[in-house]
Amino acid sequence: MKFLTKEDFFNSFKNQNYVEQLKQIPQKFNAVHNEETKTSEITIYGVIGTSWWNDSFSAADIDEALKAAGDNDIIINLNSPGGDAFDGISIFNRLKRHNGKITIHVDGWACSAASIIAMAADELIMELGSMFMIHEASNVIWGTKTDMRKEADVLEALEEGIINIYMTKTNLSREDVRAKVDAETWFSANKAVEYGFADKANGVDSNNENKPxxxxxxxxxxxxxxxxxxxxxxxxxxxxxxxxxxxxxxxxxxxxxxx
Incomplete structure (x- = not known):
């Protein structure tokens, strides 16, 4: 069985319009803890999951950062094309178990596995011009028809779990979420708020109060x-x-x- 490479991952996107931009996201992970304000700020930029690529970060990095944070409120700055789905799920669950409030700012992109992480937010804020994307789980395999059927079963089970995560925030029906996952759907900041994935779109007033x-x-x-x-x-x-x-x-x- 051949597992997904970095190039395979980007090639799996049905919409290739943004791929070159997504590849340019700088790889950055760090955590700064402020005991006076009882807040910890974590930056998550770039590809998720060291099980794929050496220049990425993993759920273990998040776990260590949260242990160091204690009961601090967490502010996450997120800008990622995604990566390993299981690392995304692990990070989601680890954040959900944290005692403090979780605020996530989508600074640019929250795609694929990063969209899963975003669902852990008590308050998810889409910054001006940011985008949110959900799509089918994917892998690259070779082997017999039995191998391929088994892999399809695994991907279907994985997607059901991911949809369960989306359903914790969205106001869409499960059938609608499934259809948007299958189609690969890219949401503007406004649309992410409209469908309940996000709580706020910074710089955009849905009631048009700030518009001339x-x-x-x-x-x-x-x-x-x-x-x-x-x-x-x-x-x-x-x-x-x-x-x-x-x-x-x-x-x-x-x-x-x-x-």
Whole structure:
């Protein structure tokens, strides 16, 4: 049996549009503990799972960081294309057992196994422009038809467990989650919040309260703007008596010109 390589992993994505960007995510793992504020900040960037590649990190690294954190609240900065599914599941379960509050910020990407880790958050915050992706479990094998059938059974069982994890946060039905996993679905920050995977999208107000609002102009406002324009466009003739009323002062309700 041949197991997945790093290149196999990226090639398994149905949507290849983001692969080159995902490959460029720097590998970084560190933990900083602050006993004064009783918080521990953990950075998880890059590929997950040392069982695959030497330059990645594993559930064991998270376990050591959480032991050092004690009962501190945990803040995780996450940016990962994913990696080993079982390491992702192990990290999810280890975080869920932690006594302190778990806040996870998706700084860029939470794909594949990283999306599993994200589900451990008591508060999952999608940062501006970040994305969240779920897809089918995969592996590369060679062997007999019996080997392939056994591997398919393992992948199906693995996916059922992963869907169980997604169901701890999402407001979608299990059938909908299964369909999105099968299709490989990429969620914007807004969509991740809409479907309940995330709790908040930073920099985006779902009620549009922070977005510029077009001013609603009254008839009086419009008449004032028209009179201003007529005064600007009218030829300068000193001998001509104005046949129209002089331009009115614009009321304070006018917010500006809109094109």
């Amino acid at each position: 609002q077009n001013a609603v102009l009254t008839v009086e406002d419009k008449r004032g703007i028209l009179n201003e324009l007529q005064g600007i466009l009218k030829p300068n003739n000193q001998n001509e008596e104005p046949s129209e009323p002089q331009p009115q002062k614009v009321t304070a309700k006018r917010k500006g010109f809109f094109f």
